[in-house]
Structure formats: C-alpha cells, structure tokens
Amino acid sequence: MCGIAGLIHRGKSSNVGEELQNMLQALKHRGPDSTGYALYANNDGQNFILRFKVGENVGEGSTSVNEDESVYDERKKLVDKKLSELGATIVKEDRLTPYSYRYEMKYDNDLMEFSKALESIESVEILSIGKSLELIKDLGDATAVSERYGLNKVQGTHGIGHARMATESGVDIKSAHPFWGYPFADVSVVHNGQLTNYWNNRRVLENKGMRFMSECDSELIAVFLAEKMRNGATLEEGMKESLTGLDGVFTYFVATKDSLGMAKDTMAAKPLVLYESDELVAMGSEEIAIRSILPQEIDTYDPFDGEVKVWQI
Amino acid sequence: MANLKTDTKKTKAQSMGLHSEVLTGKTQQKFFNPDEAENFFYWGTHDVDFNKRTELDVKDMDCKQANEKIDRLMSEGYGTIVIKNPQGKHSLGVGILNKLNLIFEGSLGYFGVGSIDGPIVRVNGRVGWSCAENMMAGKVVIEKNAGSCFGAAIRGGDLICKGSVGARTGIDQKGGSIIVGGDAGAFTGFMMQRGRIVILGDVGINLGDSMYDGTIYVGGKIGSFGSDAVEAPMTKNDIEWLIRKLKVAEIGNNFDVSKMTKIVAGKKLWNYDALEPTEKKGAI
Secondary structure: OOEEEEEEEOOOOEOHHHHHHHHHHHOHHHOOOEEEEEEEEOOOOOOEEEEEEOOOOOOOOOOOOOOOOHHHHHHHHHHHHHHHHHOOEEEEEEEEEOOEEEEEEEOOOOHHHHHHHHHOOOOOEEEEEEOOEEEEEEEOOHHHHHHHHOOOOOOEEEEEEEEEOOOOOOOOOOOOOOEEOOOOOOOEEEEEEEEOOHHHHHHHHHHOOOOOOOOOOOHHHHHHHHHHHHOOOOHHHHHHHHHHHOOEEEEEEEEEOOEEEEEEOOOOOOOOEEEEOOOEEEEEOOHHHHHOOOOOOOOOEOOOOOOEEEEEO | OOEEEEOOOOOHHHHOOOOOEEEEOOOOOOOOOHHHHHHOOOOOOOOOEEEEEEEEEOOOOOHHHHHHHHHHHHHOOEEEEEEEOOOOOOOOOOOOOOOOEEEEEOOOOOOOOOOOEEEEEEEOOOEOOOOOOOOOEEEEEEOOOEOOOOOOOOOOOEEEEOOOOOOOOOOOOEEEEEEEOOOEOOOOOOOOOEEEEEEOOOEOOOEOOOOOOOEEEEOOOEOOEOOOEEEEOOOHHHHHHHHHHHHHHOOOOOOOHHHOEEEEEOOOOOOOOOOOHHHHHHHO
C-alpha cells in the first residue's frame, strides 16, 4: 500500500532530514521494503549535486542480482571519464555506499544530453540532479536509510519521502521512490497507488524522447510531469492535467526547489491527511506521520477527490 | 426433518405466530426463547456506572494496549472514560458493546470506534478513514473533520461529524443515520442499502451511486448523481425527522431543512423479487 509524507517550512529552514525520517518511520507498517527521501537542503546553490548509483543493494531482501563490488569501481571510472568528456568539473565527491555516490560538480550545458550520456553506461542511474535536491533511496526502513546516509542532520526548507511496499515491481533501489523529474533539476515525485495506463503512457512518452529507468508505474508520474513542463506548462498545470492523463488510483507529491504540491485522483481512493498553517505544511498517508513531528492537538483534514494544491517556501 | 416442540402460546407475539416454535435436532436455526431471557448473556459487555469517571493517557500505548485498558476499566464499572493523547492512533475504542460515555481528547487515526453497539462517543478532534465502521447502536460525535469511508457499513445509531468528511461516506450503509455539518467527498452513499445520510454542505461527484435503498439529504451543491440515484420530493415527515435529528446532532441551528435535496434509489438496477437465473431454471 505504501506510505508517503511531505513537509514544507514557509519562510525558514529546519532539520527536514530528521523530521522526514520521523514521519516515514511512523509509516513503516505501510511499506517496509525500501525508503526514499527527496530533501531540499540549504546548499550554496553554486554547484549541481549529482546523486547516482552504479549498482544495486543486494542485501535486505533485494530482488537484484549479486555483483562483485569491483564492477562498481569500473563503472565509477567510466562515469568520471564521461563527466570529463561532457565538460563537467567535479568539485567534491563522496562514496556513500559501495554502490552510490554524491558529487558536487560544475556544469553549464543541457541536462537531458548530460543524463543520456551518463546513463548510457551499464547499470548507472542518476538518482537526482539539482542545486538543492538531495535524493536518497535504499532498501530498509526510514531510520536505517537515514543512518546509512547521515540524513538526520540535513537542514533545509522542504522534502518528500516514501516508504515502499513493492507491488508492481521488484524490491530494489531503481524501483524505489522518490523519482527524479528527469531532465529537470530539483524535481522529485513520490506516489501511493496504482496506475493502470502505465504502458500506454510510457510508449507515448518514450516516443517523445523521455526516459524511464524502472518498470515501476509510479515513475510515470515524474516523467509525465516533466514532459508537460518541458512543453511550457507550470507545475500546477501539469499536475491538473495528470488527473485525467493518468488512469488508476493515486495520491502523489511533487517537489521543486521552491515548492511542494499534492494531487489526489478523482475517486479519492488513496488516503492523505493534511496539516496547513502559515509556517508549515505537513502531510502524509496517515495522521500518525504528522503527529510524529507535531504531537500537540492540531487541525487536519483530508483533501477531496481531484484536488491539486501547491505551496511555496 | 427437525423435531418440533410446540409450547402453549403465552404471549401476543406468539399468538400471532411469531416465536412459537423451539427447534431442536439437526437444524442450526434457533429462535429466541422468552423463557430464557433471564439467562441471556451478551458476551463482552459490562455493567457500568456513568457517574464513575476516569482518565486514561494512551500516549505511550499501542492500540491493543489502549483497548485492553478500556475494557478493563469497563469491567471495573467505569461508565465515563476520558482518553488523553490519542495522537492519531488507529483502531482505538473498537468493539465496545455496552453503554459507555467515551470521550477522546484529541484525534483518532483509522478505524476508530468500529463495531460498537451502544456507547456514546465524543471525539474532540478529527478521525481518519472508516470511523465507526459497522457501528450497530449508540451515538458518535466528531467535533472536527473525518476521513474517507466515514460510517462504512453502519447498521444503526447516530454518527455525526461537525466538520467535513472524505469520499465514500456511508458506503454500504445498512441502517442508522450519518449527519455531516460540512461538505462530503465523492461517492457519498455508495451502495447504501438502508438508513439515512444528511449532508448540510456540498457533496462531490457520483452521489448515491448504485444505492439499493435508504435516503440521502443534501443542503448544498451536488457534484453529480451516481447511477440510479434520483431526486425525490421532500415530505412533511422528512422535514420533521430532519429537524429532530439535527437537534440531536447539535448542528444546523436555523438551517432551513425544507430546501434540502432528497435523493433515493431509482431501483432500476436491481429487483429483489426477481429470481436468480438458476432458480428460474428450476421453476421452468
């Protein structure tokens, strides 16, 4: 069934890493397979943050094929070579797990060509590119992933996250949420539900040059919105189009460098509880996610069917 | 064939042919025997004293621990229990089958006060999905908003939300009354079979979709009618019932119920008297 959570501080920063960890941990019973975070951190905004993986986590109930770690090093060398060819300059690099990296880099050209070139290397997947977006996903619950990647000290303005119960595809990082809004910097999506016109939409979007990295139906939302924005739609316009363009049941969140949005299908078949104030918007699949960061009595509500909302920082 | 033992007819009901037989033997069917009324026991119920009041802080309990504690307090005779810090926990206050004043100082998560038969519940907060599912009797008042599937499959009692409710309110309702002070989402009254739903505000699309029976009253705008849901004229009885019920529900003071829209089943989708295909074949 999956659990999703999101929050946005308006006019200030906070420890969004720890807050989102608490919210997602409260939703662990909805999705124990993997956890993902899209955190919008207080980076200096000068360089791109590139998060990518060169292999899969093969432990913790993974459905992925075991690989020798030496292949990860080979792929990393190929990535560095490709970055050099593309004209990107690596400012800082961190190896977070044997299979995942975080680079800070300078790059001034087209992100779509950049992404295509990098992902032409076998088993290399870009998790995110952005100047504030830090997208992390891995197998395990919210606390395990947060500890593995040191997320509980990340200061920022907003974030979205996902606790996944794998139903439509395998237990692996590539199928875990959030999904990056390729090829847009700083765009991420999480989803709870099932999309029934995935393959039809995928064929159409691939013919338009968009890329899919997994067979997870939720990835369609990120690609669908990215394609709309590529053709000039605003985020909110793209989200409203998704209510009819996507078939199935869904509640999803989308975040950009300065905004957070939610959309709910026209049958309101998937849950969402929302808290909204002048300082903070917090939402999740269940109220206990919000209570994990706001234990005092607050007013919350369920958005109605077909609702789309977007908040700015 | 079962052995039938016919007793002397003692009551008016029996004289009318009701409850006149006590079946024994192979049959599994049992009728209520008035001679055994004195020994009737409703399992899981407690005799409580409404004047005996206590508070229970469930902040550090899970739902099973909290519900077991509520049961223990009722077994000790407490008739008024105030729950502190429910903090959106799921399935609190479920399966209470006796009279009780139960007050939640805060909000509930999913499936709150489900399958209850008699208590009077007040939630000074919000409730999540499927509040009071399968409620059989009693009164539940929610002071704020409610999630989807509010009052799913309730069979009796009064379920009241002073705020707004989500989608599929009263889905599969089989009796009782659901009264909402605010708006309601899509598919309100979906497949309802008996009972009444009152929405003072607006409702979403597909109102009363595939309803078998029952009545829905709407005070505001209607997104759209569902399959086989049709408008019906308001009668004097409807108006009197609504005025009385809104008073019980503590909402809608000065609300002009005569201007509400009444929705019932068109009864085109089904026919109780129609034989199933296999039965038709047998009849031929």
